[in-house]
Amino acid sequence: xxxxxxxxxxxxxxxxxxxxxxxxxxxxxxxxxxxxxxxxxxxxxxxxxxxxxxxxxxxxxxxxxxxxxxxxxxxxxxxxxxxxxxxxxxxxxxxxxxxxxxxxxxxxxxxxxxxxxxxxxxxxxxxxxxxxxxxxxxxxxxxxxxxxxxxxxxxxxxxxxxxxxxxxxxxxxxxxxxxxxxxxxxxxxxxxxxxxxxxxxxxxxxxxxxxxxxxxxxxxxxxxxxxxxxxxxxxxxxxxxxxxxxxxxxxxxxxxxxxxxxxxxxxxxxxxxxxxxxxxxxxxxxxxxxxxxxxxxxxxxxxxxxxxxxxxxxxxxxxxxxxxxxxxxxxxxxxxxxxxxxxxxxxxxxxxxxxxxxxxxxxxxxxxxxxxxxxxxxxxxxxxxxxxxxxxxxxxxxxxxxxxxxxxxxxxxxxxxxxxxxxxxxxxxxxxxxxxxxxxxxxxxxxxxxxxxxxxxxxxxxxxxxxxxxxxxxxxxxxxxxxxxxxxxxxxxxxxxxxxxxxxxxxxxxxxxxxxxxxxxxxxxxxxxxxxxxxxxxxxxxxxxxxxxxxxxxxxxxxxxxxxxxxxxxxxxxxxxxxxxxxxxxxxxxxxxxxxxxxxxxxxxxxxxxxxxxxxxxxxxxxxxxxxxxxxxxxxxxxxxxxxxxxxxxxxxxxxxxxxxxxxxxxxxxxxxxxxxxxxxxxxxxxxxxxxxxxxxxxxxxxxxxxxxxxxxxxxxxxxxxxxxxxxxxxxxxxxxxxxxxxxxxxxxxxxxxxxxxxxxxxxxxxxxxxxxxxxxx
Amino acid sequence: xxxxxxxxxxxxxxxxxxxxxxxxxxxxxxxxxxxxxxxxxxxxxxxxxxxxxxxxxxxxxxxxxxxxxxxxxxxxxxxxxxxxxxxxxxxxxxxxxxxxxxxxxxxxxxxxxxxxxxxxxxxxxxxxxxxxxxxxxxxxxxxxxxxxxxxxxxxxxxxxxxxxxxxxxxxxxxxxxxxxxxxxxxxxxxxxxxxx
Numbered sequence: 001x002x003x004x005x006x007x008x009x010x011x012x013x014x015x016x017x018x019x020x021x022x023x024x025x026x027x028x029x030x031x032x033x034x035x036x037x038x039x040x041x042x043x044x045x046x047x048x049x050x051x052x053x054x055x056x057x058x059x060x061x062x063x064x065x066x067x068x069x070x071x072x073x074x075x076x077x078x079x080x081x082x083x084x085x086x087x088x089x090x091x092x093x094x095x096x097x098x099x100x101x102x103x104x105x106x107x108x109x110x111x112x113x114x115x116x117x118x119x120x121x122x123x124x125x126x127x128x129x130x131x132x133x134x135x136x137x138x139x140x141x142x143x144x145x146x147x148x149x150x151x152x153x154x155x156x157x158x159x160x161x162x163x164x165x166x167x168x169x170x171x172x173x174x175x176x177x178x179x180x181x182x183x184x185x186x187x188x189x190x191x192x193x194x195x196x197x198x199x200x201x202x203x204x205x206x207x208x209x210x211x212x213x214x215x216x217x218x219x220x221x222x223x224x225x226x227x228x229x230x231x232x233x234x235x236x237x238x239x240x241x242x243x244x245x246x247x248x249x250x251x252x253x254x255x256x257x258x259x260x261x262x263x264x265x266x267x268x269x270x271x272x273x274x275x276x277x278x279x280x281x282x283x284x285x286x287x288x289x290x291x292x293x294x295x296x297x298x299x300x301x302x303x304x305x306x307x308x309x310x311x312x313x314x315x316x317x318x319x320x321x322x323x324x325x326x327x328x329x330x331x332x333x334x335x336x337x338x339x340x341x342x343x344x345x346x347x348x349x350x351x352x353x354x355x356x357x358x359x360x361x362x363x364x365x366x367x368x369x370x371x372x373x374x375x376x377x378x379x380x381x382x383x384x385x386x387x388x389x390x391x392x393x394x395x396x397x398x399x400x401x402x403x404x405x406x407x408x409x410x411x412x413x414x415x416x417x418x419x420x421x422x423x424x425x426x427x428x429x430x431x432x433x434x435x436x437x438x439x440x441x442x443x444x445x446x447x448x449x450x451x452x453x454x455x456x457x458x459x460x461x462x463x464x465x466x467x468x469x470x471x472x473x474x475x476x477x478x479x480x481x482x483x484x485x486x487x488x489x490x491x492x493x494x495x496x497x498x499x500x501x502x503x504x505x506x507x508x509x510x511x512x513x514x515x516x517x518x519x520x521x522x523x524x525x526x527x528x529x530x531x532x533x534x535x536x537x538x539x540x541x542x543x544x545x546x547x548x549x550x551x552x553x554x555x556x557x558x559x560x561x562x563x564x565x566x567x568x569x570x571x572x573x574x575x576x577x578x579x580x581x582x583x584x585x586x587x588x589x590x591x592x593x594x595x596x597x598x599x600x601x602x603x604x605x606x607x608x609x610x611x612x613x614x615x616x617x618x619x620x621x622x623x624x625x626x627x628x629x630x631x632x633x634x635x636x637x638x639x640x641x642x643x644x645x646x647x648x649x650x651x652x653x654x655x656x657x658x659x660x661x662x663x664x665x666x667x668x669x670x671x672x673x674x675x676x677x678x679x680x681x682x683x684x685x686x687x688x689x690x691x692x693x694x695x696x697x698x699x700x701x702x703x704x705x706x707x708x709x710x711x712x713x714x715x716x717x718x719x720x721x722x723x724x725x726x727x728x729x730x731x732x733x734x735x736x737x738x739x740x741x742x743x744x745x746x747x748x749x750x751x752x753x754x755x756x757x758x759x760x761x762x763x764x765x766x767x768x769x770x771x772x773x774x775x776x777x778x
Numbered sequence: 779x780x781x782x783x784x785x786x787x788x789x790x791x792x793x794x795x796x797x798x799x800x801x802x803x804x805x806x807x808x809x810x811x812x813x814x815x816x817x818x819x820x821x822x823x824x825x826x827x828x829x830x831x832x833x834x835x836x837x838x839x840x841x842x843x844x845x846x847x848x849x850x851x852x853x854x855x856x857x858x859x860x861x862x863x864x865x866x867x868x869x870x871x872x873x874x875x876x877x878x879x880x881x882x883x884x885x886x887x888x889x890x891x892x893x894x895x896x897x898x899x900x901x902x903x904x905x906x907x908x909x910x911x912x913x914x915x916x917x918x919x920x921x922x923x924x925x926x927x928x929x930x931x932x933x934x935x936x937x938x939x940x941x942x943x944x945x946x947x948x949x950x951x952x953x954x955x956x957x958x959x960x961x962x963x964x965x966x967x968x969x970x971x972x973x974x
Contacts, residue, residue: 085881085893092896146857149835151849152866153824154950155879155923157942160828182878182917184896556828 012396069239121168238469294386320390442681450635508610679758701758708766717770730763813957
């Protein structure tokens, strides 16, 4: 039975119950629908710091992209269109049955029902039609008559009153990409005759990161692959939802695997050390309260919990047990039979240490709050709230348990204290030299990498599939573009034209650009085209001849002539866009009281610097490169994090010198500094990426290794219970973080390895921090 | 006799109906003769709303199962249209953005029914050897061109009727279909000249 030795403890127990009840109440009030888990890796990314107008343009371009995916079936040999059609139907049926997709077909049915182009039919001409009318108007008339008697009349309806020469019909058809051939309403025939491919464009009917749909999507991909294998087709799938589903499955696997192994490891270490389950239960209680609180607080603040937060949360287990360990190990150092020991004495003994430890760890985690990364901000709140809850549980609940008898672990730690770090002075010199060589070599090999693609740890096969599908698809995604602004729509289109002129002579890109100024006919162009039709067909009498040849009544002829006479009504860009394909509508950002803005898309960028230079010369031009911008942001924050880490160390050294004197302070500070240097060196030696995320790990290393050094400095290096607590803390922390180094996600792997090396180094060298202080404490 | 008469009105809404439609299409498909080379004459009536009389044209159609269709209008004026896997060619180069239409026209004329369910909702009827299919486009883009199609025949496609959203109606009647052992030279040149 737990003992309740004094009123202080009873008060603590009440406090703890109040705390747990409050967390329960928050859970009930704020999270009635349960936890909302997310797997979106992009949630880790900061919103790029752009002007609001440029940010709006980025959002517009990427809108809908998150839910789109493309299934491609690539056939090895030539197939008839018949066979391909059958395969398309089978594939479409397979996808439809899954009920995962919306009924809309992204990018295929492009035209708006409001037929504004039809109303402006005598002033909208394609370049080819304009040329043909100018060169040989009779041939246009003959072609129109031929079409009415020919087979194409079946497939191209002619309105003899409204569009007798099908000029508007030609204009509208020109906006359907000529390369697109639909085998079914959602299947595009792509590839070559020798290696045809079927592309199914689909839009998920839920968000890309809806975890409940992930498994269904992956199962569907598997069954489509099986179908493809039975028909000699290689199935490739591309799109953010596929990456999200794979990422989520891997994260779930890592959470369950790492969490379980970490828990089993911690249980093994604790039972093996204490030879009793009571400390284990106390420790598990701390972990449970810590993680439970962390989840409730995170969900309440962010309305969601990112799976990556949970992965790091598993690591929290390693830290939160430390507080319990310090108390339990201190209790081990006492003799329960002498009748003088009470649990409060042990609590009093470790409270300053674990409170300093909590403060430094929470400070280290809360440093994440100052990064612009939403994912890391969640981790900060998750970890800090979990640690506070675990600490509170230790100081209020654990003193209810009795002291444990002496265990062999204390004897081993006593031996450790006797022999380390003073085993052999010659050996120590060798170790110091080797360590110096390793650190210097590793640091020299350290190469920073701020490319945002380090976040993309998808399997190479998935990336290859994505690249191949993009190659096959007639719809190209572009993430690099200019935002152009001007005072009026007319001025804006002129500004676009000037930019395109500059781009034509720039080596910064190759291929076409997509810009409204190249597609929307200006008012002058519309007037000219109307005048051309008037002179070549109506004034010349060709129209009347055409109608006579067909036997059309005079009434119709007159109606058409009357309609033509009153038809000219200039289409503004806004009116023209009503019927333009969706992909073009997104390019027009509209006008407000300040200015008008539009987007000019580039499809193949060769030199970003050259393009950025064009924008720098004109204040009304902005060059947007989302991938490049985020990489630049990562670079900037890595530099800032480095400065922050140096400032943290500077302050810590000053505080430690103030507390322990010059020599003592430097001794204590040397522990985190060497641990940090070693962690960085190993990162360099094994060729891992050095990025902002490495620095975040180093902040945690700093927080924890200062704890170790401070405990040794306070209690001396020959107190077995202190050494045991630090050894157990290091073991459990490494169990958790060490496992992260096995993650397939590059940034998580780097985070784990950096922490593992840092903590191991800190554990090994922290007794050095004690120096001569042990004599005082003895 | 009654038992031999199969009358089915089918919609593709339910699984049961879908099964019946597949059965009907398979029966019609088996019934249609599919020689490698076919020639037929045709008469096309283009009923345009504002015309008192339809525009009537006549000519010859050649179907090469491997390559495509050659459509020759002989009266009242002469023109040609070549349809193959590459698209539609009027003799002055490929007609752009017409590959889907090319495949559709080829399937309708040659009776390649298997490609139709992908693009149309189909209802059908078969009585003795005579069959009729009514096709409604699934794709809104195609529906802007064709409101519905009525295809009928026995051992080959005998009549194609196209209802258009404009209210116009086109009826093509095929006569005297016969198998060929080889294509006339000009037809061969037209069909194969556009094959890459």
